[in-house]
Amino acid sequence: MESMQEINVYLKNDFDIVAARQAVRNVSKSMGFGLVDQTRITTAISELARNIVLYAGEGSIYLRVINNGLRKGIEILASDDGPGIVDIKLAMQDGYTTSRGLGTGLPGTKRLMDEFSIKSSLGEGTQVIVRKWLR
């Protein structure tokens, strides 16, 4: 039943970033994540959502509850049809930014979550999938 729980947030401006934070906070809270993990997950989604608005203009965040047979977790897919990332290795480096930010968005998100994968094609868009498992 819970594995069917899915929420999509369409993103086009910074108010949608706040909405994405709220959605993921509610889901992670209802799943039983502790306060610090809720904050980690919410912060990670805020970074991914901002990247979408900033670099792609629009896109979506998909949240769902997953289960690997042993543990329950939350999976978030951040997807856009934007210009894509030229050099993913560089984008994953701390301090690297093309937008005058702090350059901590992607590497920081990876540290906040248990699993992180990124796929990007120039001219086609970027998909980031992150997961956090209940301890």
Added chain:
Amino acid sequence: MEIPILKIDNCLVVSIQGSLSDTAALDLQESLARDISQQEPVGVLVDLTAVEIVDSFVAKVLGDISSMSKLMGVDVVVTGIQPGVAITLIELGITLGGILNLQKGIDLLRASCK
């Protein structure tokens, strides 16, 4: 929604609530610059007790607010960061120096605001 900037003695006090949008963060920075210029306080206190999340953008703006206020000759104290927010900021790779608890912040400002 504009974040209220209160004046207490010779200090400005800002209490940020909940989840701060990027626009609200930038608006706060501009309003503070204006108020510092017009009201010439000796100190600014920014309280984060009710802030549930500080991501890299909000952290950058908070740092900018701090640098900007210092540049305008005003002491800044940032207070009340929640434990989960502190842990998350460290893991994100962000160091926001000199955050105090609210009481210490008030004490510090009180010394200069009287």
